[in-house]
Amino acid sequence: MVKRSSLFALVLLLAAAPILAGCAMMPSTRSDASAPAPGGSMDGDRVAGPGAPGRAGSGAYGQGSRPNPKEFSVMSDLRDIHFEFDRYEIRTDDAVVLDANAELMKANPSWQVLIEGHADQRGTTDYNLALSDRRARASMNYLVSRGVRANRVNVISYGKERPVCKDASEDCWSKNRRAHFLVKAQ
Numbered sequence: 221m222v223k224r225s226s227l228f229a230l231v232l233l234l235a236a237a238p239i240l241a242g243c244a245m246m247p248s249t250r251s252d253a254s255a256p257a258p259g260g261s262m263d264g265d266r267v268a269g270p271g272a273p274g275r276a277g278s279g280a281y282g283q284g285s286r287p288n289p290k291e292f293s294v295m296s297d298l299r300d301i302h303f304e305f306d307r308y309e310i311r312t313d314d315a316v317v318l319d320a321n322a323e324l325m326k327a328n329p330s331w332q333v334l335i336e337g338h339a340d341q342r343g344t345t346d347y348n349l350a351l352s353d354r355r356a357r358a359s360m361n362y363l364v365s366r367g368v369r370a371n372r373v374n375v376i377s378y379g380k381e382r383p384v385c386k387d388a389s390e391d392c393w394s395k396n397r398r399a400h401f402l403v404k405a406q
Contacts (some may be wrong), residue, residue, distance in 0.1 A: 253262060278302065287374040292402035293333045297324055303397040305340070308354040310362050321401060322366035328405075329372075335359050336400040337377045340393035341386075348379035359399040 298321050301314035310318065325331055337356030339348035356375035364370045385392035 240243065240369045287334050289334060289376060292404045295403040298403065300398045300400050301392060303355055308351060308358050310358055319366060322363050322368050325363065327369045330406045332404040332406055333373050334402040335339040335373060335375045337375060338382060338396055338400060339380050341380045341383060345379055349377050350383045352379050353377035355399050367392035
């Protein structure tokens with residue numbers, strides 16, 4: 221009986237070793253539940269967010285230091301884009317807006333841009349921070365794909381902490397699911 225238990229434990233350990241080794245080699249620091257679902261959505265309420273509200277990132281390419289949001293201001297020519305519920309992919313209508321934003325940024329090479337990611341009030345704070353970070357990064361990646369240099373763009377995630385509308389309606393929530401653009405002239 222003791223031999224069978226030992227043999228079973230050994231087989232179980234050998235079967236689990238490749239799985240554990242694979243997990244140890246993963247570059248992400250988030251849990252598996254925080255990975256986005258295919259197609260630009262995040263399914264579930266289990267995401268470990270990128271940090272405290274307002275956590276800044278220096279863009280997907282890792283240039284520079286964290287931006288100070290107070291150094292940036294609204295530039296009315298750069299327009300916001302909006303997202304579907306629980307999604308972070310760029311919609312066709314918003315791609316047109318981002319194309320115009322990219323052309324404006326290329327025409328003004330001294331601008332440093334901060335993209336704020338926002339979410340509506342539904343979901344947990346951590347979930348919405350992660351989702352809004354993905355929205356800001358998707359916007360940044362789109363601009364970079366249109367010729368904007370990555371070192372000119374930074375992202376910051378606010379989640380649901382800074383709504384532009386506070387009513388409990390779909391019309392209001394859709395206004396809060398956005399990427400907002402700010403500029404600092406160098």
